[in-house]
Amino acid sequence: MRLADSWEALREKNFRWLFIARTISLTGSSMAPVALAFAVLEVGSAKALGLVLAGRTIALVVFLLVGGVISDRLPRRLVLIVSHVATALTQGAVAWLVITGHATVASVLVLECLNGAVSAFTLPALQGLVVQVTPTRLLQQANALMSFARNGTLIIGPALAGLIVAGPGAGWALAFDALTYAVAALALARLAIPPLARATTSMVRDLREGWSEFTRYQWLWVIVVAFGVLNAIHVGGWMVLGPYLATQHPDTLGERGWGFVLAAESVGAIVMTLVLMHWRLRHPLRLGMVGASLFAVPLVALGVAPSAALLVPVAVVAGAGMEVFGTGWNVAMMENVPAQAMSRVSSYDMLGSYLAIPVGTTVFGVLSTVADARWLAGTAGLVYLVICLVTLALPSVWRLERVAASEPVDESAEQPTQGG
Structure with a gap:
C-alpha cells in the first residue's frame, strides 16, 4: 500500500x-x-x-x-x-x-x-x-485513525x-x-446514513439477544473474560504501584521520570497507529494478543529495577503492542458481529473493562500495604504474561482471520457472521 x-x-x-x-x-x-x-x-x-x-x-x-x-x-x-x-x-x-x-x-x-x-x-x-x-x-485503517x-x-x-x-x-x-x-x-449532524433495519422488541429481550450474540463467539467472550483480569492488573499494577515506586525511588525514577514513562507509552501507541494504517493484520487476534503480552515487560521491569532509563524504552514497545491489540480487537468485532447487535455486544465488552478498574485499584492498593511493591509488580507482570499466552493458545483466537471484503457495510441488512 x-x-x-x-x-x-x-x-x-x-x-x-x-x-x-x-x-x-x-x-x-x-x-x-x-x-x-x-x-x-x-x-x-x-x-x-x-x-x-x-x-x-x-x-x-x-x-x-x-x-x-x-x-x-x-x-x-x-x-x-x-x-x-x-x-x-x-x-x-x-x-x-x-x-x-x-x-x-x-x-x-x-x-x-x-x-x-x-x-x-x-x-x-x-x-x-x-x-x-x-x-x-x-475498518482496520479507520480504527487506527481513531x-x-x-x-x-x-x-x-x-x-x-x-x-x-x-x-x-x-x-x-x-x-x-x-x-x-x-x-x-x-x-x-453532517453525517448522512440510512437507519439499520431493526425489529421492535422489549428491552429485556434486546439484552438477551445481545448476550446471546456476545456468547456466540468463543474468541470474543474468552478475551473479554481474560481482559477482566488483565485490565485489573494493568490499572492496579501499573497505575497504582508505578507512582508509588516512583516516590520510593526518586533518584532513578521519581515523579518526573514516571511522567516520561507514561508519555513514552503514548508515543509507542501513536507510532503503531501510523504503521497500522497501511499494514494489514491478517490474524488480528493472534497478533493482538502477542502485542498485549508485551505489556508484561514494563511490569516486570518495574519490579526488577524501577528506573526511568529502563522503563521508558520498554514502555514505548508496550504501548505499540497494546495498540496492535486494540486495533485488532475492534476489527475482529466489527467484521464478525452483526451490525444490528454491535452496540449491545460492545456494551458487554466495555462492562468487563470498566468493572476491572475499581477492582484493580482496590486490590493492588490493599496488597501494597502487606507486600513489597516491587515483588507485586514483578509477579503481576508474570501473571499477565501467562494469561495472554493461555488466551493466545485458544484455537479460535489463534486462527481467526480477516474477513475478505471490499464493499461498504450494508446498513439495511444483516451482516454475515462467523463462529469463533
Whole structure:
C-alpha cells in the first residue's frame, strides 16, 4: 500500500465527519481529568475527588447495557448527537458552578454522575457507528485513525488543561471541554446514513439477544473474560504501584521520570497507529494478543529495577503492542458481529473493562500495604504474561482471520457472521 493510501478512510465523507467529531470531543475529554481534579480540590479534599470519580464510573457501569440497547434500537447518529449535547450541558453546568464560586462537592458529584450515565450511551453508539460509515476493507485503517486521535489528544489535552488551570482556572478548562462536545455534535449532524433495519422488541429481550450474540463467539467472550483480569492488573499494577515506586525511588525514577514513562507509552501507541494504517493484520487476534503480552515487560521491569532509563524504552514497545491489540480487537468485532447487535455486544465488552478498574485499584492498593511493591509488580507482570499466552493458545483466537471484503457495510441488512 502506498503511503498516500494510509489515509484512504478519510476520503469516506461520513467517516471523515465522525473522525472530526471524535477528535474534537477527545480533545476536551483528555483535558477533563486534570480540570475536574483541581476543580474538586478547590471545594473539597482528596477524599471528595475520589468520591466524584467513583460516582462517575459507577453511573457509567450502571447504564452501559441500557446504552448498548438504545444504540442498537435508535439511529446511532441521533444517539451520539443527543449524548454529546447532554455532555456539553452537564460539563458546562459544572464549569459555571466552579467559575461563579457556587460549586460544592455534592453538586459536582451529581453532575458528574449524570455525565457518566451519558457516556454509557456515547461509547456503544460510537462503536456501532464506525461499522456503518466505513467500508469493510478500511475498518482496520479507520480504527487506527481513531486510535491516533485518542492517543494524540492524550498528550496534548492534559498539557493544555494544565495551562488553563494555572491561568484562568479549572472552571474555564471544564468550559472548554463542554464546548468541544457542542462543536462535535454539530459535526455529527453532517453525517448522512440510512437507519439499520431493526425489529421492535422489549428491552429485556434486546439484552438477551445481545448476550446471546456476545456468547456466540468463543474468541470474543474468552478475551473479554481474560481482559477482566488483565485490565485489573494493568490499572492496579501499573497505575497504582508505578507512582508509588516512583516516590520510593526518586533518584532513578521519581515523579518526573514516571511522567516520561507514561508519555513514552503514548508515543509507542501513536507510532503503531501510523504503521497500522497501511499494514494489514491478517490474524488480528493472534497478533493482538502477542502485542498485549508485551505489556508484561514494563511490569516486570518495574519490579526488577524501577528506573526511568529502563522503563521508558520498554514502555514505548508496550504501548505499540497494546495498540496492535486494540486495533485488532475492534476489527475482529466489527467484521464478525452483526451490525444490528454491535452496540449491545460492545456494551458487554466495555462492562468487563470498566468493572476491572475499581477492582484493580482496590486490590493492588490493599496488597501494597502487606507486600513489597516491587515483588507485586514483578509477579503481576508474570501473571499477565501467562494469561495472554493461555488466551493466545485458544484455537479460535489463534486462527481467526480477516474477513475478505471490499464493499461498504450494508446498513439495511444483516451482516454475515462467523463462529469463533
